[in-house]
Structure formats: C-alpha cells, structure tokens
Amino acid sequence: MQDLINDIAATMANAEQRGKVADYIPELGHVDPQQFAISLATVDGKVYSAGCATTPFSIQSISKVFTLTIALGQVGDSLWSKVGREPSGDPFNSIVQLEHESGKPRNPFINAGAIAVVDAIMMGHEPKETLGEILSFVRYIANDDSIYFDHKVAASEMAHRDRNASLAHFMKAFGHLRHDVDKVLGTYFHQCAIAMSCEQLAHAGLFLASDGINKPSDIRVVAPQRARRINSLMMMCGHYDASGEFAFRVGLPGKSGVGGGILAIAPGHGSIAVWSPGLDAYGNSLLGTQALEMFVQRTGWSVFGH
Numbered sequence: 001m002q003d004l005i006n007d008i009a010a011t012m013a014n015a016e017q018r019g020k021v022a023d024y025i026p027e028l029g030h031v032d033p034q035q036f037a038i039s040l041a042t043v044d045g046k047v048y049s050a051g052c053a054t055t056p057f058s059i060q061s062i063s064k065v066f067t068l069t070i071a072l073g074q075v076g077d078s079l080w081s082k083v084g085r086e087p088s089g090d091p092f093n094s095i096v097q098l099e100h101e102s103g104k105p106r107n108p109f110i111n112a113g114a115i116a117v118v119d120a121i122m123m124g125h126e127p128k129e130t131l132g133e134i135l136s137f138v139r140y141i142a143n144d145d146s147i148y149f150d151h152k153v154a155a156s157e158m159a160h161r162d163r164n165a166s167l168a169h170f171m172k173a174f175g176h177l178r179h180d181v182d183k184v185l186g187t188y189f190h191q192c193a194i195a196m197s198c199e200q201l202a203h204a205g206l207f208l209a210s211d212g213i214n215k216p217s218d219i220r221v222v223a224p225q226r227a228r229r230i231n232s233l234m235m236m237c238g239h240y241d242a243s244g245e246f247a248f249r250v251g252l253p254g255k256s257g258v259g260g261g262i263l264a265i266a267p268g269h270g271s272i273a274v275w276s277p278g279l280d281a282y283g284n285s286l287l288g289t290q291a292l293e294m295f296v297q298r299t300g301w302s303v304f305g306h
Contacts, residue, residue, distance in 0.1 A: 002048045005038055008294050009050035012036045012276065012287045019278025019286030022258040027156035028058060031260070033278040038291055039198035042270035043210045049199055056195040057275050058153045060257030061092065063191045064114040065234065066138050066204070071108075071121045072226060079120055082176055083113045085233060092240040092283060093163050095170060103174025107237040109255065112167040118188045119177045127187040134191055142204035143216040147196050154193035161185055198261070198273040205263045205271030208234075208253070231265055235303070242282035250292045251302030256284040264292050266301040 013036060023029030037051035071079050088106040090097055097106050105113035122130045131149070139145050157164075168181045177184060196204070206215045212227035213220050222230070234253035239246040246254055252272075254264040260277035262285050272295060276287035296302050 001040065001046075004295070004298050005040060005048045005050045008038055008291050009036060011294065012038075012051070012291055015287055015290070017286065018276065019280055021260070021277045022279060022283070025153065025156050025160060025258070027150075027153045028259060028277075031057070031277045033276070035275070035277060036287055036291075037198040037273075037275045038295075039202040039273050040270050041199075041202035041206050043206065043215060043268065045215065047199065047202070051198075052275075053198040055275075056148075056150075056197050056200075057261060057277070058150055058192070058257070058259035059194050059196050059201065059261050060192045060259040061109065061114070062201065062255050062257040062261050062263050063134075063138075063194050064109050064117070065208075065230065065255045065263065066141070067114065067117050067121060067134060067191055068108045068233070069222060069230060070134065070137055071117045072230075073222065074123065075120055079117070082120060083108050083116045087236050087243055089241050093167070095163075095167055098167065098170050103171045103176045105171070105176075107233065109233065109237045110240065111164055112171060115164065115168050115184060115188050116171060116176055118191065119179050119184050122179050122184065122187065124179075127183050127190070130187050131190050135194070138194060138196075138204060141207055141214055141221060142196070142200045143214075144200050144203065147194065147200055149190050150193045150195040151190075153195075154190045157189040157192065158186065161189070164188070192257075198275050201261065201263055201273035202271045205265055205273065208265045209267055209269060209271045228267075231267060234265065239284050240282060242280075242284055245282075246284070246289065249289065250296055251304045252292065252296060253303070254292070256288070258283050260285045260288065262288040262292060266299075267303065269299075269301050
C-alpha cells in the first residue's frame with residue numbers, strides 16, 4: 001500500500017495542470033500550488049502517507065462533515081426541518097435556490113446549509129463556546145490536540161463575507177436562523193479556518209469508515225446508521241455541483257474544501273485525505289480528485305464494486 005501511495009504522489013508531482021488557488025479568499029491565494037499530500041488511515045490502525053502529509057492547511061468546507069456530526073448528536077433528526085438532504089446542482093455559494101425554496105438550504109454542505117448547521121449547534125451560546133466545542137470534537141476524533149484555528153484565514157473570510165452574509169440574512173428573513181447573523185458567520189468562518197494536515201484529517205475521518213467507531217479509542221462517535229447517512233450525504237452533496245462527477249470517477253463518499261483538501265471515506269477499509277491547493281472550475285482540488293481516482297482504480301475500493 002505504501003508503494004501505491006508513493007506512486008500516486010510521484011505522478012501528481014509531475015502533473016503540469018495543477019488548477020487555480022482560491023484567491024477570492026486572499027489568505028488562501030498565497031498558498032503554493034506545487035504542494036501535494038496524501039494520507040491513508042486504515043481501520044486496522046495503519047497509516048500510509050506521501051508528499052507534505054504533515055503540513056497543515058485550511059480544511060474549509062471539509063469541516064462541514066464534523067459540524068454536521070455534532071449537530072445530529074445535539075438535535076437529532078429535527079435538524080432536517082432546517083436543512084434538506086438533496087443535491088443542489090448549483091455552486092456552493094448560490095442564493096438562487098434559497099429564494100425558490102423559502103430560505104431552506106438544499107443540503108448541509110453548501111454554504112447556506114452549513115451556516116444553518118452552525119446556527120443549530122450554537123444552542124444560545126456565544127461563538128467562543130461553540131468554537132471550543134467544534135475544536136474539541138475535531139481534536140478528539142483525530143486524536144491530536146495540536147489542531148488549531150488559522151485566525152488569519154478566518155479574518156480574511158470575514159473581510160470578504162458579503163456573499164455568505166447575503167445567504168445568512170436571507171435565511172434569517174425566512175425564520176431559519178435563530179441567532180444573530182454576525183455571530184453565526186463569525187463561528188462559521190472560524191470553523192472553515194481549522195488547519196489540519198492530511199495525516200490528521202485521515203485520522204479524523206476514520207469513524208465514518210468503521211461504522212461510527214473512533215478507532216484509536218474504540219469509543220463510538222455515532223451510531224452505525226448515522227455514519228452511513230453522513231457518508232451518503234457526502235456521496236450525493238460533498239462536491240457541490242460536481243458531486244455526480246466525483247461519484248462517477250472516484251465512487252467514494254467525499255467532501256472537498258476550497259483550501260484544496262478532500263476527505264474520502266472507503267467504508268470498512270479506511271479514510272483517505274488528499275491535498276493540492278489548485279482547484280478545478282467547480283472549486284474542488286484538481287490533483288486531489290485525480291489522485292483519488294487513481295487510488296480507487298488500483299485498490300478497487302469504490303462503493304459501487306470492484
């Protein structure tokens with residue numbers, strides 16, 4: 001398996017087309033697009049890595065998997081009265097659907113849906129308390145207390161928040177947000193600014209590959225059915241309007257982030273994290289997607305069969 005991971009990293013190192021970094025968040029625009037990392041954490045406790053797999057990066061929308069898990073633990077299925085479970089078919093920051101559907105976001109992984117999830121987990125608390133809870137949870141499932149918020153990235157997002165603020169105010173107008181919009185947005189931007197390496201991220205996703213059990217401690221994080229449902233949402237909605245393309249090419253539940261990371265889950269096998277900052281036209285890591293496609297072709301780990 002280490003040979004395969006090394007092969008993938010070597011192939012990606014030589015790739016000429018590397019995509020475009022997310023410069024609409026200025027702090028992310030400074031990241032070197034030549035970087036590539038891949039890490040596989042298996043359910044039997046092994047880790048295989050190549051490239052700059054210990055370099056922290058901004059996980060951005062991958063964090064939405066973790067806040068969704070927290071929200072389902074806190075409020076259960078009542079969450080679905082605030083946010084849907086259908087693919088959007090629109091870009092991650094689209095406002096069009098919100099208008100058609102009375103301010104209810106289509107799923108928890110588009111920006112509007114993730115903002116609604118943050119509102120649900122705030123439970124009347126201040127942003128600082130909610131962020132402490134989010135960070136503690138991510139550190140716990142990754143088994144690593146060094147994971148942190150990149151405050152420069154959060155500030156950069158806050159300074160360029162107009163589009164997300166529009167989404168939040170629109171939902172508030174329809175009664176779908178309970179808390180102050182600025183407090184919800186501040187929490188959301190810090191959540192997206194969590195910095196993790198591929199190795200940390202692969203560990204954090206392991207509970208979704210092992211029926212909801214956190215492998216280092218063998219403590220249950222979520223019920224098996226809930227792990228399956230989170231995986232199904234990642235498969236249908238984890239890559240925005242390119243989710244179908246990712247399912248077609250890779251065939252694993254996955255969640256991308258505009259920081260260039262992708263977390264992919266191979267149920268029963270392991271959790272794979274890839275990172276390459278250059279994005280495709282849909283906001284997903286160009287080389288990260290290619291690397292996962294190559295990985296699945298060689299391992300046969302697609303959920304759709306060998």
